Amino acid sequence: MNLQLSHFTAAALFALFASIVFGITQRTGVREQVRYGLYCFVMFVGGVFVAGWVMWFLRR
Amino acid sequence: MAKTSEKVAAPPLTMMSVVAPAAGWLIPGAGHLIQKRWGRGLLLMVSVVTMFVLGLMMQGRIYHPNGGDILDILGFVGDVGAGGLYIVTVVKDWGQGAIAQATADYGTKYLIVAGLLNFISVADAYHIAIGKKP
Numbered sequence: 001m002n003l004q005l006s007h008f009t010a011a012a013l014f015a016l017f018a019s020i021v022f023g024i025t026q027r028t029g030v031r032e033q034v035r036y037g038l039y040c041f042v043m044f045v046g047g048v049f050v051a052g053w054v055m056w057f058l059r060r
Numbered sequence: 061m062a063k064t065s066e067k068v069a070a071p072p073l074t075m076m077s078v079v080a081p082a083a084g085w086l087i088p089g090a091g092h093l094i095q096k097r098w099g100r101g102l103l104l105m106v107s108v109v110t111m112f113v114l115g116l117m118m119q120g121r122i123y124h125p126n127g128g129d130i131l132d133i134l135g136f137v138g139d140v141g142a143g144g145l146y147i148v149t150v151v152k153d154w155g156q157g158a159i160a161q162a163t164a165d166y167g168t169k170y171l172i173v174a175g176l177l178n179f180i181s182v183a184d185a186y187h188i189a190i191g192k193k194p
Contacts (some may be wrong), residue, residue: 013114015106
């Protein structure tokens with residue numbers, strides 16, 4: 001099977017799975033794990049947007 | 061000046077502190093499951109396995125043991141973290157990589173990161189086994 005994802009989908013899925021693992025392994029309580037997982041996800045996806053805009057400005 | 065030479069006690073070597081990391085490496089999430097951390101174990105398993113399978117489906121490349129380029133060696137170290145998934149992939153001769161496809165490079169990174177994330181979950185299973193983490 002050949003799966004072809006867009007850049008953004010690949011980055012978003014990457015962020016989702018990495019955030020789940022980071023949240024579970026880096027914090028102890030359930031509440032802290034969820035909060036840290038969400039924080040990591042927002043930072044990953046936010047980083048994608050920032051990097052995208054930086055590349056857009058560099059290209060101009 | 062007073063000398064503070066407090067020795068940190070070594071964690072007790074129990075059967076679980078050996079079996080849990082080994083099981084977690086071989087089957088992602090199993091280190092947590094055998095310690096009855098069902099929710100955490102299942103989430104880790106789903107995350108690592110899905111990421112690895114997506115990497116293969118994107119035609120990612122699996123690294124084999126090598127002594128060449130440093131990036132190839134690091135790629136192998138990352139891949140081997142996936143444990144049983146890596147072994148099955150090598151035995152079945154999957155993960156040859158498709159150079160012509162742009163998404164295949166994403167697939168290669170997915171495979172490496174799935175292994176690295178499994179290393180983190182193995183360390184977490186060990187910490188639970190020695191009582192450092194609830």
